[in-house]
Amino acid sequence: MNAHPSTLAGDPGPSGNDHADTAPPPVSARQLQRATLTGAVGSALEYYDFSIYGLASALVFGHIFFPTLGATAGLMASFATYGAGFLARPFGGLFFGSIGDRKGRKFVLLVTIAIMGASTTLIGCLPAGSWGAVLLVLLRLAQGFGAGAEQAGASTLMAEVSPVKRRGFFAALPFVGVFAGLALATFTFSTMQRLLGDQAMLSWGWRVPFLGSVVLIGVAIWIRLRLRESPVFAQLEASREVIRSPMKTVIATARRPVLAATLMRFAEQGGSTIYNTIVIAFLGGFVATKIGVPRGELAAIGTTGALIASIVSIVTTPLFGALSDRIGRLAVYRGGAIFLLIWSVPSWWMISTGNPVWVTVAMVGGLAFGANSMLGAQCAHFTELFGNRYRYSGVALARELGAVLSGGIAPLLGVYLIGLSGGAFWVMGVYMAVLCVLTLIGTFLSTETRERDLTLLNDAVGKGS
Known part of the structure; x- marks a missing residue:
């Protein structure tokens, strides 16, 4: 089972980097482009969904669904519903990851995009008040359940069809969609804030970004219907080595790569959530009150x-x-974690000033150069960590455990800590630094995986490595 993915028709070549130098790409250029577009559109929808929900949690949902709780308690309740989506993600990863290892990547990517998109659209139809709050939590759970295997599937598929020596670059390309989705959601909210004002936003304007997601759903499904299955999974099927219980096997035999990847998510996912949601809540609440500027x-x-x-x-x-x-996956990952560790407290001081330039510098440094330097290396690295029979399951489980333990808890705990300290900026800086230290520990539990043969059945670390 050391064959390169390009040898699907038989006659496997030798494994290792020498073969990687001379082997043709696993798929045609057209299919590589289609896989890239598929992953990018799916990631755009997922992060459009999660970003507009995060922004609405910071700015709107406390007033719409929890008006009787007061400002801080309403904000915490709003972020608790945001965290509910992250709680559902590991279950979605467990469920769909196992299907992806048994039935293929394409089928799962079609189902998850439909669940995510339908849930987001329906949120835009909810009534205000307590009944709306109950339905909001249910739809948020469904949204998180669908998202639990979306990015794992996109990164796994992309890594499996990429040229070996450029796998890091190509595996990261679908995640351009992450930031396109973030940018689209943020642009939509920012524009509507300026055009409508607070009253109209609270009355009806907040619904528009959720209802608009139906367009992305249609585009994503159309593209994914034209996608071919991963050649690495096709080889696994052809050799009859697909296993019946991939998730059970992951839990039994791949605990070290799961632990390593879970910890490595803390600074990346936690940092992304903190610099995209808590910053806005902190500015609109504590900083606005402190410096006397309208929320x-x-x-x-x-x-x-x-x-x-x-x-x-x-x-x-x-x-x-x-x-x-x-230069290697771990070198980039550790560099990003160390940068964000150093950046944590100074960036939150910048944010506490309320100055537009300092706020932007803090967020660009924390997100674009801190969290996302790690994401750029992570896309290929996590796929390379796991053996071929349960790769989708392993990546999904580790990604989503890391997501719920960092991104899911971050908004709720962050708002609580800031409130407990009376709005002190350094609290979130220290919190961010702790996440970075945990991620650095995770990198030392991992190993360098650059150019690893993805048809291998054993993990890169742990038993059988």
């Missing part, structure tokens, strides 16, 4: 900063992926 004005500064950081990330993420092809 909407400072919240708009935050959404503009998030928009700029997302646009810059469209460029930086694949560049860091390409850098991981040259």
Whole structure:
């Protein structure tokens, strides 16, 4: 089972980097482009969904669904529903990851995009008040369940069809869609804030971004129907080595790569969530009160900063992926974690000033150069960590455990800690630094995987490595 994916018809060649130098790409250029577009559109929808929900949680949902709780408690309740989506993600990863290893990547990517998109659209139809709050939680759980295997599938498929020596770059390309989705959501909210004002946004304007997601759903499904199955999975099927219980096998035999990848998600996912949601809530609440500026004005500064950081990330993420092809996945990952560790407290001081320039610098540094330097290396690295029989399951489980333990908890815990400290900026800086240290520990549990043969059945670390 050391054959390169390009040898599907038989006659496997030798494994290793020498073969990687001479082997043709696993798929045609057209299919590589289609896979890239498929992953990008899916990631755009997922992060459009999650970003508009995060922005609405920071700016709107407390007033719409929890008006009797007061400002801080309403905000915490709003972020608790945001965290509910992350709680559902590991279950979605467990369920769909196993299907992806048994039935293929394409089928799962079609189902998950439909679940995510339908849930987001229906949120835009909810009534205000307590009944709306109950339905909001249910739809958020469905949204998270569908998203639980979306990015794992996109990164796995992309890595499996990419040229070996450029796998880091190509595997990171679908995640350009992440920031396109973030940018689209942030642009939509920012524009509507300026055009409509607070009253209209609270009355009906908040619904428009959710209802608009139906367009992305249609585009994503149309593209994915034209996608071919991963050649690496096709080879697994042809050799009759597909296993019946991939997730059970992951839990039994792949605990070290799961632990390593889960910890490595803390600074990346936690940083992304913190610099995209908590910053805006902090500005619109604590900073606005402290410096006596209208809440909407400072919240708009935050959404503009998030928009700029997302646009810059469209460029930086694949560049860091390409850098991981040259100097290694772990070198890039550790560099990003160390940068974000150093950046954590100073960036939150910048944010606490409420100055538009400082806020933007803080968010661009934290997101585009901190969290997303790690994401650029992560896309290929996580796929390379796991053996071929349960790769989708392993990537999904590790990604989503990391997501719920960092991104899911971050908004709720962050708002609680800031409130407990009376709005002190350094609290979130220290919190971010702790996540970076945990990620650095994860990198030392992992191993370098650049150019690894993805048809191998054993993991890169742990038993059988």
